[in-house]
Amino acid sequence: MTLPTAAAALFQLTGRVALVTGASSGLGVRFAEVLADAGAAVVLVARRADRLADVEARIAKAGGRALAVAADVRDRAAMARAFDAAEQRFGTVDILVNNAGVIHAARAVEFSEADWQRVLGTNLDAVLFSSQEAARRLIAAGKGGAIVNIASILGFGVDKGVAAYAVAKAGVIQLTKALALELASRGIRVNAIAPGWIVTDFNRDYLASEPGAAILNDIPLGRFGEARDLDGVLLLLASDAGRYMTGTTVVVDGGKLVRA
Numbered sequence: 001m002t003l004p005t006a007a008a009a010l011f012q013l014t015g016r017v018a019l020v021t022g023a024s025s026g027l028g029v030r031f032a033e034v035l036a037d038a039g040a041a042v043v044l045v046a047r048r049a050d051r052l053a054d055v056e057a058r059i060a061k062a063g064g065r066a067l068a069v070a071a072d073v074r075d076r077a078a079m080a081r082a083f084d085a086a087e088q089r090f091g092t093v094d095i096l097v098n099n100a101g102v103i104h105a106a107r108a109v110e111f112s113e114a115d116w117q118r119v120l121g122t123n124l125d126a127v128l129f130s131s132q133e134a135a136r137r138l139i140a141a142g143k144g145g146a147i148v149n150i151a152s153i154l155g156f157g158v159d160k161g162v163a164a165y166a167v168a169k170a171g172v173i174q175l176t177k178a179l180a181l182e183l184a185s186r187g188i189r190v191n192a193i194a195p196g197w198i199v200t201d202f203n204r205d206y207l208a209s210e211p212g213a214a215i216l217n218d219i220p221l222g223r224f225g226e227a228r229d230l231d232g233v234l235l236l237l238a239s240d241a242g243r244y245m246t247g248t249t250v251v252v253d254g255g256k257l258v259r260a
Contacts, residue, residue: 010241014039017090018238019082021073021130022100024051026200027150030227031097031234036064038235041090044068045082046100065090073100073126076133083133094145095238096134098127098172101150101165108163116164123168128175131190135183144187148237149176151194153253169194173249180247189246191237196253198225220255 018035022028024046036042036059044052044066052068059066069085071078086093101123104115131147138145154162155169173192180190197215199207206212207224216224233250236242251257 011235011239012039013095013235013239016040016095016238017043017086017093018095018097019043019045019086019093019130019134020097020099021045021126023055024048026202027195027198027227027230028097028099029055030230031099032066033059033062033064034231034234035095035097035238036066037062038239040095040238041065042067043082043086043090043093045071045073045079047072073130074121076129079126079130079133083137087137092137092141092143093134094138094143096130096145096147097234097238098130098147098149100126101168103162103165105161106163107161111164119164120168120171123165124171124175127172131175131179135179135186135188138188139186145189146238146242147179147183147188147190148234149190149192151176151192151249153194153196153251153257155194155249156251156257176249177247184246189237189242191242191245191247192249193230193233193237194249194251194253195230196225196251196256198227198229200227218256218259219253220258223254225252225254 018040020028020032023032023044032042032044044055046052049070056066056068067089069082071082102119104119127149149172151172152169154166155173158166176190176192233252
């Protein structure tokens with residue numbers, strides 16, 4: 001009877017402070033709610049203040065603690081203010097989930113410089129800058145922590161039309177390793193999650209179409225992922241359950257990469 005209690009305690013985040021980027025929609029909302037349900041105080045960061053307010057209210061209604069801070073992850077000064085707000089309300093951020101991301105579909109020869117920079121700036125540069133901000137504050141506070149980067153299976157293999165996104169996610173995987181190596185001595189673990197095809201409001205119609213059916217045929221488990229399929233790995237990497245894990249990227253894709 002003691003084992004389930006001990007096992008559950010490994011994943012508890014009571015007393016921890018988490019900051020989730022891209023927390024106004026999609027997987028970011030799910031990540032924030034899961035972390036709050038595990039006991040963490042959660043700082044919600046995204047550009048859309050109205051949506052953030054809705055997520056904050058929902059977490060509070062469920063008995064959790066949350067703070068919405070509107071900021072663009074590409075704006076380093078705005079992100080520093082988000083970390084300041086987190087510290088003023090809850091204390092030092094010791095769990096950072098770098099989830100914010102954008103995608104632009106275009107053939108590589110047609111990409112404009114502005115679109116390339118926007119995708120790389122949001123999906124890769126901002127991961128470094130937010131991780132730097134979190135790590136510097138943890139080091140100053142003499143605390144350890146966990147950084148969880150959201151990569152993608154497109155960081156391992158590309159499809160047509162998503163060159164910038166794939167390059168950025170491959171960079172996230174390598175950046176995760178580099179940060180893990182440099183921050184390990186400070187007690188800061190850095191890992192990544194590489195989701196496969198997870199159904200969200202953004203891609204639901206596409207995955208229900210004929211091209212979606214072709215993708216489904218390449219997934220050994222025979223279904224697309226759901227947001228809840230990432231709950232376990234998120235808690236593993238954010239909590240003491242994963243305290244000896246750093247520098248790794250966990251693939252959650254229903255087995256799709258097995259056929260790559």
